[in-house]
Amino acid sequence: MVFSCIIMQKVLTYPDHEKREIEEAYQLLLDSIKVEIDDTDRENIHTAYELAVEAHIKQRRKSGEPYILHPIEVARICAAEIGLGPTAIISALLHDVVEDTDVTQEEINARFGEKIGIIVNGLTKLDGLYNVPSPQAENFKKVIKTLLVDIRVVLIKMADRMHNMRTLGAMPQHKQLKIAAETSFIYAPLAHRLGLYNIKTEFQDLCMKVTDAEKYEEISKKLEDSEKDRNEYINKFIRPLRKSLESTGIEYRILGRPKSIYSIYNKIKTKKVPFEEIYDLFAVRVIVSVLPKLEKQVCWQVYSMVTDFYKPIPERLKDWVTTPKANGYESLHTTVVGPQGRFVEVQIRTERMDEIAERGFAAHWKYKGVTSQKENVYEQWLDTVRETLESQDGDAIEFVNDFKTSLYNEEVYVYTPKGDLIILPKGATALDFAFSIHSDVGYHCSAIKVNNKLVPMGYELQNGDQIWITTSKNQKPNKSWLKMTVTGKARGKIRAALREERKEQAEFGKEALGRKLKNNKVDFDEGTDVLVNHLKYKNRLDFYYDISTDSINLAAIFKDFKVEGGKLVLIEEEEPKAKVEENAPPIKRKRAETDFKPRLMINGEEGDSYDYTLATCCNPLQGDRVFAYVTAASGMKIHRTNCPNATHLMANYGYRIMKAEWIMTANSSFVADLVITGIDSGPGVIEKMSHTISSRMGLNIRSFHIDGNEGYFEAQVGLLVQNKDQLILAIRDLQNLEGISSVVRVEE
Numbered sequence: 001m002v003f004s005c006i007i008m009q010k011v012l013t014y015p016d017h018e019k020r021e022i023e024e025a026y027q028l029l030l031d032s033i034k035v036e037i038d039d040t041d042r043e044n045i046h047t048a049y050e051l052a053v054e055a056h057i058k059q060r061r062k063s064g065e066p067y068i069l070h071p072i073e074v075a076r077i078c079a080a081e082i083g084l085g086p087t088a089i090i091s092a093l094l095h096d097v098v099e100d101t102d103v104t105q106e107e108i109n110a111r112f113g114e115k116i117g118i119i120v121n122g123l124t125k126l127d128g129l130y131n132v133p134s135p136q137a138e139n140f141k142k143v144i145k146t147l148l149v150d151i152r153v154v155l156i157k158m159a160d161r162m163h164n165m166r167t168l169g170a171m172p173q174h175k176q177l178k179i180a181a182e183t184s185f186i187y188a189p190l191a192h193r194l195g196l197y198n199i200k201t202e203f204q205d206l207c208m209k210v211t212d213a214e215k216y217e218e219i220s221k222k223l224e225d226s227e228k229d230r231n232e233y234i235n236k237f238i239r240p241l242r243k244s245l246e247s248t249g250i251e252y253r254i255l256g257r258p259k260s261i262y263s264i265y266n267k268i269k270t271k272k273v274p275f276e277e278i279y280d281l282f283a284v285r286v287i288v289s290v291l292p293k294l295e296k297q298v299c300w301q302v303y304s305m306v307t308d309f310y311k312p313i314p315e316r317l318k319d320w321v322t323t324p325k326a327n328g329y330e331s332l333h334t335t336v337v338g339p340q341g342r343f344v345e346v347q348i349r350t351e352r353m354d355e356i357a358e359r360g361f362a363a364h365w366k367y368k369g370v371t372s373q374k375e376n377v378y379e380q381w382l383d384t385v386r387e388t389l390e391s392q393d394g395d396a397i398e399f400v401n402d403f404k405t406s407l408y409n410e411e412v413y414v415y416t417p418k419g420d421l422i423i424l425p426k427g428a429t430a431l432d433f434a435f436s437i438h439s440d441v442g443y444h445c446s447a448i449k450v451n452n453k454l455v456p457m458g459y460e461l462q463n464g465d466q467i468w469i470t471t472s473k474n475q476k477p478n479k480s481w482l483k484m485t486v487t488g489k490a491r492g493k494i495r496a497a498l499r500e501e502r503k504e505q506a507e508f509g510k511e512a513l514g515r516k517l518k519n520n521k522v523d524f525d526e527g528t529d530v531l532v533n534h535l536k537y538k539n540r541l542d543f544y545y546d547i548s549t550d551s552i553n554l555a556a557i558f559k560d561f562k563v564e565g566g567k568l569v570l571i572e573e574e575e576p577k578a579k580v581e582e583n584a585p586p587i588k589r590k591r592a593e594t595d596f597k598p599r600l601m602i603n604g605e606e607g608d609s610y611d612y613t614l615a616t617c618c619n620p621l622q623g624d625r626v627f628a629y630v631t632a633a634s635g636m637k638i639h640r641t642n643c644p645n646a647t648h649l650m651a652n653y654g655y656r657i658m659k660a661e662w663i664m665t666a667n668s669s670f671v672a673d674l675v676i677t678g679i680d681s682g683p684g685v686i687e688k689m690s691h692t693i694s695s696r697m698g699l700n701i702r703s704f705h706i707d708g709n710e711g712y713f714e715a716q717v718g719l720l721v722q723n724k725d726q727l728i729l730a731i732r733d734l735q736n737l738e739g740i741s742s743v744v745r746v747e748e
């Protein structure tokens with residue numbers, strides 16, 4: 001075997017055009033390195049490159065191209081887009097070598113040293129994860145653990161994910177969905193937390209391209225179409241600003257950039273306005289180049305110039321220069337009324353702030369010590385991550401979910417009685433605050449005052465709150481505390497305390513069981529195993545616990561057993577009494593109007609053998625892009641690819657995803673829920689709507705509910721349609737009716 005491998009490698013080589021392609025990619029990587037490197041670095045990078053080229057020689061990517069192009073490109077992203085140095089570049093080149101080839105971890109350590117060894121090891125997936133609920137979560141937990149040792153692990157992981165997302169097109173659709181779900185569930189928020197703004201934005205856009213392709217194309221086309229107008233507008237807006245900036249002699253740049261497709265889509269969704277009515281499709285950014293000590297002063301000076309020309313909207317002023325965001329972001333934002341009454345967001349920042357905003361964590365080290373307050377933003381966060389990890393009991397899914405709270409987009413700023421600023425994720429409660437001060441303060445927290453008023457422990461903190469905690473030795477966490485906390489730290493600590501208490505309580509049950517078994521002359525371990533299996537407990541602890549709380553009756557259970565030769569033996573029951581339920585409902589419930597089974601291909605084969613149902617969260621209909629998800633308890637569900645609930649499931653249980661495609665049939669009928677809003681121009685509106693639907697379109701209405709208020713109405717209409725095309729036509733026709741302002745298919 002070993003022998004044949006050696007021969008294979010000698011014989012195998014790339015065709016010339018691929019050799020050139022690989023060399024070019026490598027040159028591109030070298031050219032993109034932004035930090036100073038010396039000859040030793042250059043040599044080491046080259047050694048890593050040659051090792052990777054050789055190790056991956058037999059592998060190809062899904063697209064058919066040589067696999068080695070992947071690690072080279074990941075290294076290039078690290079260098080060019082995150083600004084990392086030689087250690088990270090070498091580790092990125094080697095990141096898949098141990099996982100996928102014959103090269104061992106020991107060889108890496110020996111050739112490249114311990115530091116790179118640790119990083120590469122952190123990037124290698126765990127082996128043999130078959131008996132765990134979520135291999136994805138286990139692997140992610142491993143990455144986070146190494147993150148605490150060397151932050152570069154997670155930065156390289158970001159670059160790795162970015163290249164995979166950019167080249168997702170070569171993957172089959174259900175894999176695309178799984179990878180996109182995982183990306184939007186954890187990688188995009190993590191990129192945000194690390195301050196990698198560009199990477200986060202691109203992640204979100206790439207995910208949307210997979211899960212919501214139509215909307216993505218629609219918005220991207222509209223952005224393109226409006227580009228010329230937008231640029232003209234931006235130039236007009238900027239012109240007077242340039243004049244006054246130039247008069248001050250400050251070195252500056254001005255950019256006008258459209259916002260990301262994903263963020264525009266979010267606005268359309270949350271504000272329920274069409275694309276054309278979104279005022280801030282772009283932001284104008286003024287970047288100045290000044291000495292550190294003048295930063296704040298100059299930013300406000302620019303603010304003052306901007307507002308000399310354009311009227312600001314006071315409630316949209318955000319000063320992250322004085323108090324940076326928890327992810328390190330610094331910038332002064334304002335929204336002003338520009339020409340033609342359009343709202344324009346203006347972001348004012350220095351070159352340093354801009355670099356931190358784009359490259360986040362990676363840039364942070366470069367500027368360490370430049371300003372005082374930023375010193376600890378990342379260290380504080382890393383502490384939280386460490387605490388979340390420490391207080392976990394090995395459940396990876398629980399960990400990932402707790403970890404996610406440390407990534408929250410928004411935060412709330414509160415104060416200790418001494419006036420120290422504490423930053424917590426938005427939604428954090430008074431009890432979260434107690435745990436953030438110290439776990440003992442949390443454990444024994446008995447009363448909380450906010451701004452001198454007593455509040456319940458679950459009180460949601462507001463910006464500027466000042467909080468006093470009273471503790472009492474007799475206080476201890478109980479189960480309800482989990483409902484009153486959101487931060488990973490508090491929840492982890494509470495769970496640990498509850499587990500400890502449960503263990504103590506369970507001891508009483510264990511003793512009772514021991515006595516009972518001893519009285520019956522049965523060996524403790526053997527007898528316990530028989531009972532645990534018989535009662536289907538997952539572990540002994542749960543069994544002991546239930547005995548201790550009298551949730552189960554030991555005496556009654558023992559009646560089902562006899563003792564034979566020191567062993568517990570189940571007494572065989574006689575023929576079970578046939579249970580006849582009178583007036584039992586017919587097993588197959590007839591579906592009122594949609595009495596047909598939708599037909600789908602599952603994993604490329606006709607899905608007749610599967611027992612699937614349409615998910616009620618997103619109500620897919622024939623023609624929607626869908627996938628199948630195998631639930632733990634209720635069979636297979638068909639979801640739309642843009643279903644809001646599915647992301648979480650896919651990210652944690654990706655292996656349960658199966659490909660699903662419609663088998664288009666004519667005699668099908670689906671319920672599509674629409675929300676129609678408009679102006680209530682008298683009694684005719686409802687009539688017109690229902691007439692259009694039933695006579696002109698020939699569709700049936702299954703449900704109809706209308707609410708009116710001061711001349712406006714909102715109707716919820718359940719329509720029976722054959723497929724998506726029919727629905728699209730129906731929406732268009734309804735939209736054209738007089739008095740109707742919007743027709744939207746319900747997404748959730």
Ligand code: MN
Pocket residue numbers: 070095096160
């Ligand atoms: Mn990779």
